[in-house]
Amino acid sequence: MIDTKLTGSGEIKIRVRSARFFVAGGILAFCAIFCLTFAAIILSVSSDFGTAFWTAFTGLAFFGLPGFFLLGIAIKQPIALRVDKNGISGYYADPATWHEIDEINAVTDSKGKTSVGFSLMDPVGFRDKQTPWRRFTYWSNGRDHGHHVIVPHLIFEPGQAEKLVDEARRLKSATQL
Structure with missing residues (x-):
C-alpha cells in the first residue's frame, strides 16, 4: 500500500x-x-x-x-520503495541518489498497468555497483522501456503510481535547488 x-x-x-x-x-x-x-x-x-x-x-x-x-x-514486509531527499532505495530499487537519476515517469505496459520508471544519467556506472542479476534487469529495462529502474505495478493501487511520480519529481527538484 x-x-x-x-x-x-x-x-x-x-x-x-x-x-x-x-x-x-x-x-x-x-x-x-x-x-x-x-x-x-x-x-x-x-x-x-x-x-x-x-x-x-x-x-x-x-x-x-x-x-x-x-x-x-x-x-x-521489507520496504518496496523509499523515496526521500537523498534519492530512492528499497526491495525493487537499489539505492540511487537524485544526482544519478535523470527522469522519473509513469510507465504503462500493454495491459494498462502503470509502473514507476527511473531513467539514470550513467546507467553503466550504476550497474557496475550491482549484483549480476540486478545488472541484467537494469540493462534489459533500459533497452525495453528507456527507464533503467522500474518499480512494478504490483505494489501500487490504481492511480497511485502517478501520484508517486509527482511527489518524486517534487523531491528531486527540491534537492537540486
Whole structure:
C-alpha cells in the first residue's frame, strides 16, 4: 500500500504487498510437502532409497527453499520503495541518489498497468555497483522501456503510481535547488 502523504522527515515509504508473497510461498510450500509425501510413499512401497532421495531433494530445492524465501518476505514486509531527499532505495530499487537519476515517469505496459520508471544519467556506472542479476534487469529495462529502474505495478493501487511520480519529481527538484 502507498500513502503519498509525506512523513515529517520528507520521505515516502511503500511496503511490499505481503498477500501476494503469502500466496506464492504457500503454493510452493504445498508443492514441497507434496514431493516429500510422494518420496515417503516411494520409500514405503518399494524401499527404493535413490528415487525417494532425489524426489525429496528436488521437491525441497525447487519448491521448499523458494517457498520459505517468499514466506519470509511476506512476514518481514521489507520496504518496496523509499523515496526521500537523498534519492530512492528499497526491495525493487537499489539505492540511487537524485544526482544519478535523470527522469522519473509513469510507465504503462500493454495491459494498462502503470509502473514507476527511473531513467539514470550513467546507467553503466550504476550497474557496475550491482549484483549480476540486478545488472541484467537494469540493462534489459533500459533497452525495453528507456527507464533503467522500474518499480512494478504490483505494489501500487490504481492511480497511485502517478501520484508517486509527482511527489518524486517534487523531491528531486527540491534537492537540486
